Amino acid sequence: MTRIVHLSDLHFGAHEPDLIDPLLAAVEAARADLIVVSGDLAHRGTPGQFRLAKAFLDRVPGPLLCVPGNHDLPHWNPLLRVFGPYRRYHRAAGPEMAPVWQNADTLAAGINTADRWQWKRGYVSDAQRAKLSETFATAEDRSRVLVMHHPLEHAALSVDPLMHGAKDTLATLTEAGVQVVLSGHVHVSYSGPFRDAPGVLFVQAGTALSTRRRGEANGFSLLDLSADHAQVTIHRAGRTGFEPVVVDDFQRHDGAWQRLPSWAA
Numbered sequence: 258m259t260r261i262v263h264l265s266d267l268h269f270g271a272h273e274p275d276l277i278d279p280l281l282a283a284v285e286a287a288r289a290d291l292i293v294v295s296g297d298l299a300h301r302g303t304p305g306q307f308r309l310a311k312a313f314l315d316r317v318p319g320p321l322l323c324v325p326g327n328h329d330l331p332h333w334n335p336l337l338r339v340f341g342p343y344r345r346y347h348r349a350a351g352p353e354m355a356p357v358w359q360n361a362d363t364l365a366a367g368i369n370t371a372d373r374w375q376w377k378r379g380y381v382s383d384a385q386r387a388k389l390s391e392t393f394a395t396a397e398d399r400s401r402v403l404v405m406h407h408p409l410e411h412a413a414l415s416v417d418p419l420m421h422g423a424k425d426t427l428a429t430l431t432e433a434g435v436q437v438v439l440s441g442h443v444h445v446s447y448s449g450p451f452r453d454a455p456g457v458l459f460v461q462a463g464t465a466l467s468t469r470r471r472g473e474a475n476g477f478s479l480l481d482l483s484a485d486h487a488q489v490t491i492h493r494a495g496r497t498g499f500e501p502v503v504v505d506d507f508q509r510h511d512g513a514w515q516r517l518p519s520w521a522a
């Protein structure tokens with residue numbers, strides 16, 4: 258079994274400073290194999306915001322897999338947005354744009370879905386899909402997890418257009434035997450099989466630290482994954498720090514995820 262802490266949408270610069278220490282304490286207590294951050298580390302992509310993000314990431318206990326979000330592109334500097342869109346992100350999160358992590362049971366890969374030509378809509382290219390197929394082909398009998406900022410489906414009705422390339426990407430992931438996709442962006446937590454790809458489990462974390470909440474408290478997800486079972490424990494900020502509030506349980510049968518009854522943590 259592999260345990261992954263899934264953080265998303267830190268939004269340093271528009272964050273809750275009082276939640277930083279409780280969040281790090283909860284991450285430490287989870288004793289995870291891997292800590293994922295699925296984008297929007299900064300709020301406007303400024304150097305100061307990335308300095309705050311780096312100070313946070315440096316304190317995260319354990320291996321880290323990080324991808325950028327649309328808010329990590331420079332908001333106020335159009336020249337940098339075009340010619341060096343990830344220069345500041347790299348200073349905080351390292352040079353990798355397609356990070357890969359693996360242990361004996363799981364291979365996790367990240368891709369960048371932010372697009373310098375659009376404010377917030379996501380994008381996955383044909384080249385990225387081809388690279389993902391190659392990467393997951395090396396996983397052998399490990400579980401396969403993809404990390405990306407933008408969701409490949411909207412869990413509920415949304416006024417935002419879905420990212421470009423979502424349908425083709427889901428087809429690629431099904432073919433590559435990917436079990437789980439970890440995303441963020443909408444600041445609302447959700448987990449369930451993709452409607453158009455029932456063999457792939459969609460796990461969306463809420464925002465860990467942003468002041469822009471969408472009807473739920475700041476939080477993160479904890480994923481316990483084995484070959485045919487996944488448990489997603491939603492943690493939310495409360496009076497005594499981040500506490501588990503609900504557990505979603507899934508079993509994989511004949512290549513499709515099925516939801517088991519959820520329970521209060």
Ligand SMILES: [Fe+2]
Nearest residue numbers: 266297328442
């Ligand atoms: Fe965000």
Ligand SMILES: [Fe+2]
Nearest residue numbers: 297326327442
């Ligand atoms: Fe976003």
